[in-house]
Amino acid sequence: MAQRAVVLLSGGLDSATVLAVARSQRIACHTLAVHYGQRHSAELEAARRVSAALGAVEHRQMGVDLAGIGGSALTDPALAVPEHVTTDIPITYVPARNTLLLSLALGWAEVLDAQEVFIGVNSMDYSGYPDCRSEFIAAFDQLAGLATRAGVSGRPIHIRAPLQQLSKAQIIRLGTDLGLDYAQTVSCYQATADGLACGRCDACRLRQTGFQAAGVPDPTRYV
Amino acid sequence: MAQRAVVLLSGGLDSATVLAVARSQRIACHTLAVHYGQRHSAELEAARRVSAALGAVEHRQMGVDLAGIGGSALTDPALAVPEHVTTDIPITYVPARNTLLLSLALGWAEVLDAQEVFIGVNSMDYSGYPDCRSEFIAAFDQLAGLATRAGVSGRPIHIRAPLQQLSKAQIIRLGTDLGLDYAQTVSCYQATADGLACGRCDACRLRQTGFQAAGVPDPTRYV
Numbered sequence: 352m353a354q355r356a357v358v359l360l361s362g363g364l365d366s367a368t369v370l371a372v373a374r375s376q377r378i379a380c381h382t383l384a385v386h387y388g389q390r391h392s393a394e395l396e397a398a399r400r401v402s403a404a405l406g407a408v409e410h411r412q413m414g415v416d417l418a419g420i421g422g423s424a425l426t427d428p429a430l431a432v433p434e435h436v437t438t439d440i441p442i443t444y445v446p447a448r449n450t451l452l453l454s455l456a457l458g459w460a461e462v463l464d465a466q467e468v469f470i471g472v473n474s475m476d477y478s479g480y481p482d483c484r485s486e487f488i489a490a491f492d493q494l495a496g497l498a499t500r501a502g503v504s505g506r507p508i509h510i511r512a513p514l515q516q517l518s519k520a521q522i523i524r525l526g527t528d529l530g531l532d533y534a535q536t537v538s539c540y541q542a543t544a545d546g547l548a549c550g551r552c553d554a555c556r557l558r559q560t561g562f563q564a565a566g567v568p569d570p571t572r573y574v
Numbered sequence: 575m576a577q578r579a580v581v582l583l584s585g586g587l588d589s590a591t592v593l594a595v596a597r598s599q600r601i602a603c604h605t606l607a608v609h610y611g612q613r614h615s616a617e618l619e620a621a622r623r624v625s626a627a628l629g630a631v632e633h634r635q636m637g638v639d640l641a642g643i644g645g646s647a648l649t650d651p652a653l654a655v656p657e658h659v660t661t662d663i664p665i666t667y668v669p670a671r672n673t674l675l676l677s678l679a680l681g682w683a684e685v686l687d688a689q690e691v692f693i694g695v696n697s698m699d700y701s702g703y704p705d706c707r708s709e710f711i712a713a714f715d716q717l718a719g720l721a722t723r724a725g726v727s728g729r730p731i732h733i734r735a736p737l738q739q740l741s742k743a744q745i746i747r748l749g750t751d752l753g754l755d756y757a758q759t760v761s762c763y764q765a766t767a768d769g770l771a772c773g774r775c776d777a778c779r780l781r782q783t784g785f786q787a788a789g790v791p792d793p794t795r796y797v
Contacts, residue, residue, distance in 0.1 A: 413638070414637070415637070446680075446681035446722070447722060449721070450717065450721045451677040453677075454677045455674065457670040458670035458673070458674060461669040462669050481720065481721060481722055481725060481726045487720045490713070491717055493717075494714055497704065497705075498673045499704055503704045
């Protein structure tokens with residue numbers, strides 16, 4: 352039986368690299384983008400584009416009205432997106448986001464009888480995001496083994512986070528080596544409808560610094 | 575500081591009992607109903623009714639398009655609702671449902687700075703539902719401690735499942751002792767818009783058997 356996986360795809364740089372990694376291992380990938388009240392749809396379009404470009408089996412998009420519980424500049428229009436890098440937990444933190452994303456991916460993996468769920472968390476992303484840490488991923492892997500029919504049958508679905516220990520520069524070098532075109536991805540917290548990045552928000556700055564450190568030309572299209 | 579909690583409320587018998595338990599402990603309860611593509615809205619109306627009747631601080635409803643990933647008679651219109659009790663994992667099983675419900679509740683609990691999340695899983699419900707077992711709840715409690723800012727700050731949000739070890743009859747006696755009016759709840763998988771139960775599906779049969787075993791008159795309104 353061919354290896355099958357659900358790959359969480361945000362449209363950003365990290366998750367696109369994860370998909371490239373999974374595809375390089377000849378895994379049949381079903382990609383999932385979750386719309387949780389983001390302010391723009393450029394990243395959802397990017398996810399669709401990346402999924403097709405990398406030969407995923409199919410791409411699905413799911414909606415969750417996380418805006419209803421508030422608490423993040425990414426989902427609450429009343430909060431401004433900050434334009435500086437912080438070491439505290441940033442205001443762009445979405446409550447329990449990765450728990451929710453992994454739950455949705457786990458449900459779909461169970462329906463598909465997939466063996467794995469891939470997610471693009473990494474140490475660099477953990478500038479205060481508790482749910483990007485390896486302890487969190489390990490705990491969810493444990494949970495996944497108990498939560499599903501597959502787990503009960505002795506075939507637990509596993510969570511894979513291949514970027515966990517990589518820096519942004521290492522991720523960019525990895526994706527570049529795998530032939531990934533990062534111009535197709537959108538990282539900016541406030542990209543235009545056409546996918547142009549602001550160049551000033553936290554996500555843009557981390558991305559710019561990553562390309563510089565990787566020694567790879569930055570293909571990002573800025574406003 | 576007053577104790578604050580998020581209580582998952584489906585509109586059914588179990589979660590209404592959980593809310594009655596939490597309210598009896600004078601916990602300030604924020605109730606959450608999740609709409610995940612159910613066929614009818616009678617249970618969502620019931621959740622709203624029960625929340626108000628038991629004096630919750632507020633009631634919220636969130637939508638998730640779980641139907642997009644298929645795999646359950648509750649969310650996939652192409653699958654029929656079975657009318658017999660089975661010992662295997664039933665077709666009404668929603669993939670990763672409790673993982674998803676707890677994720678949403680966890681996110682809201684974090685925003686509210688609540689200390690606990692209540693869920694109405696119990697041993698009786700585990701007629702093959704892996705995510706109703708106590709091992710699953712313990713694993714999610716562990717995850718919650720790692721997933722949130724509160725957990726990082728040494729104040730992990732805990733998962734409480736006060737019905738875990740109770741039979742349906744014991745649950746009904748508990749709620750009745752706490753003054754809960756079960757006529758306000760809807761358990762039926764295919765209730766009418768007015769909240770009338772079919773009396774034939776798995777959920778109706780479990781409920782009927784529960785009232786009989788508890789020696790409490792069944793207040794359910796049937797078609």
